[in-house]
Amino acid sequence: xxxxxxxxxxxxxxxxxxxxxxxxxxxxxxxxxxxxxxxxxxxxxxxxxxxxxxxxxxxxxxxxxxxxxxxxxxxxxxxxxxxxxxxxxxxxxxxxxxxxxxxxxxxxxxxxxxxxxxxxxxxxxxxxxxxxxxxxxxxxxxxxxxxxxxxxxxxxxxxxxxxxxxxxxxxxxxxxxxxxxxxxxxxxxxxxxxxxxxxxxxxxxxxxxxxxxxxxxxxxxxxxxxxxxxxxxxxxxxxxxxxxxxxxxxxxxxxxxxxxxxxxxxxxxxxxxxxxxxxxxxxxxxxxxxxxxxxxxxxxxxxxxxxxxxxxx
Ligand code: CP
Ligand code: NVA
Numbered sequence: 294x295x296x297x298x299x300x301x302x303x304x305x306x307x308x309x310x311x312x313x314x315x316x317x318x319x320x321x322x323x324x325x326x327x328x329x330x331x332x333x334x335x336x337x338x339x340x341x342x343x344x345x346x347x348x349x350x351x352x353x354x355x356x357x358x359x360x361x362x363x364x365x366x367x368x369x370x371x372x373x374x375x376x377x378x379x380x381x382x383x384x385x386x387x388x389x390x391x392x393x394x395x396x397x398x399x400x401x402x403x404x405x406x407x408x409x410x411x412x413x414x415x416x417x418x419x420x421x422x423x424x425x426x427x428x429x430x431x432x433x434x435x436x437x438x439x440x441x442x443x444x445x446x447x448x449x450x451x452x453x454x455x456x457x458x459x460x461x462x463x464x465x466x467x468x469x470x471x472x473x474x475x476x477x478x479x480x481x482x483x484x485x486x487x488x489x490x491x492x493x494x495x496x497x498x499x500x501x502x503x504x505x506x507x508x509x510x511x512x513x514x515x516x517x518x519x520x521x522x523x524x525x526x527x528x529x530x531x532x533x534x535x536x537x538x539x540x541x542x543x544x545x546x547x548x549x550x551x552x553x554x555x556x557x558x559x560x561x562x563x564x565x566x567x568x569x570x571x572x573x574x575x576x577x578x579x580x581x582x583x584x585x586x587x588x589x590x591x592x593x594x595x596x597x598x599x600x601x602x603x604x605x606x
Contacts, residue, residue, distance in 0.1 A: 298603040302412040302419040305405070305427045306467045307493075311501060314433070314471055321437050321592070321599035328363075328595065336606050337366030340396040345411075346422075347373045347402030348529045352566060352593045353422045353430065357399050360598035369395070379407065388414030397605055400424075403530060418604040420597075425530065428460045431565050432468040433596035438589040439520060442561055447473040447502070452518040454479050455545050455573050456538065457507070458486045461524045461565050466505060470494040473501035479514035481541045511545060511554075518555040522563045523547045523573045539572065547574040552583060561585050 296316040306314065327333065342361045346354060354370070361368040378387050384407050391398050392415030400408045401422035412419035421429055436446055443449060451469055453462045457478035463486055469476035476494075478486055485507055494505045508514050515521060523545075526538040547562065562574070562584045570576045579586060 299606070300418060301604050303429060303600045303604065304408055304412055304419065304421045306429045306432060306464060306471060309471070311471050311473070314436075314468070317433060317596065317599050317603060318437055318440065320603060321433065321596040322440070324598050324602065325437075325592070325595040333363055335365035336602055337361055337364040337396075340366045340605060341394070342366055342368045342397050342399060342601075343371060343391045343395040344368055344399040344422075345371050345373075345376060345378065345402065347378070348423065350401055350422065352590050353399075353401060353597075356430075356594040356597040357420070357422065357601075360594050361601060364598070364602075366396075373402075378402075384410045385414045387411070392416045397601065418601075420600060420604075423460060425528075426460055427464045427467075428565070429464050429468075430593065430597050430600060431461055432464045433600070434589055434592040435465065435522070435563055435565070436468065436472065437592040437596055438563065438585050439561075441588065441592075442585060443519065448475070449519040450475040450477070450517055451520040451522060452477045452479060452515050454511070454515070454521060454523045454547055454551070455542055456480060456484050456524065456526055456528070458484050459524060459528050462486060463490055465522060466490070466494050467497075470497040470503055470505055471501060473503045475504045475506075477506040477508065477514045477518070479508050479511055480545050482509050483541065485509075511551065515551060515554045516556060519557065519560050520563055521547055521552060521555065521560060524565055525567070525569055526573050542573070546572070547578055549575065549577055549581075552578055563589055566590055 358368045388411045397418045399420045399422045403425050405424040405426040408421045457480040466476050498505050526542045527535040562578050564586050
């Protein structure tokens with residue numbers, strides 16, 4: 294089956310088939326190799342990308358900006374200090390104007406609804422660089438890293454530890470369901486993922502052979518895990534809850550003892566970053582031999598470039 298993603302937006306993994314995700318990952322591996330050999334192809338020559346950021350970013354911004362520019366494109370960074378978005382000018386009107394001037398739009402912000410509105414109103418591909426609900430480009434980089442380490446995705450067991458209702462955890466659950474990866478969310482019951490989303494993922498998982506579990510029992514959860522994944526305890530926009538989160542999430546810190554409980558010497562540690570060392574993960578795990586977080590961060594660029602190449606060329 295020939296995959297064609299030209300003109301598509303990348304808003305959430307739920308919108309993509311396993312074959313389309315496979316296509317993006319294959320392309321990302323190819324682009325990484327091209328970059329390594331310094332064989333860039335000017336694929337975005339004459340094109341421009343609007344990059345809207347309501348929240349801060351290191352990896353996502355730098356990945357989009359450098360990937361677009363090194364293929365000859367012109368990225369334009371727009372923070373909410375620079376642009377009218379939903380306050381003086383509606384999101385719909387902003388979408389229409391940007392769609393007249395740019396070939397694509399990246400959005401990082403609060404509401405998933407806004408990135409969806411930009412996509413429906415602009416007429417150009419829109420990329421979700423993180424919302425409160427989803428962080429789909431992150432998961433492509435995570436899967437790419439897992440393939441580099443294990444040589445496969447299907448049948449692996451990923452355990453997300455901590456705030457399992459956040460954007461990264463939920464996106465990982467969707468991605469695992471799509472790609473036949475077993476997924477366990479382990480954290481306090483009060484931070485469990487939305488039940489409807491879990492049900493949707495279980496339905497998808499039926500056709501790909503993956504198992505989706507949600508539990509608060511850490512020992513059971515991490516047994517036999519190939520990947521232990523965590524993220525900050527308070528996401529952007531939730532800073533006021535930091536203290537309370539630290540209390541309820543303390544038993545779910547990823548430390549050496551927890552890594553041992555996988556029972557597998559080859560299991561690895563991933564984190565989307567930025568990390569609060571000493572909180573959700575100890576210094577010794579994130580800096581230790583099982584940690585692939587720096588490869589994972591680099592792979593943000595190759596996977597984001599793959600999304601843009603697939604949708605813009
Ligand atoms: N992982 C990630 O999205 O990092 P940034 O917030 O630095 O973009
Ligand atoms: N869950 C985190 C991810 C940051 C990349 C946040 O939304 O702040």
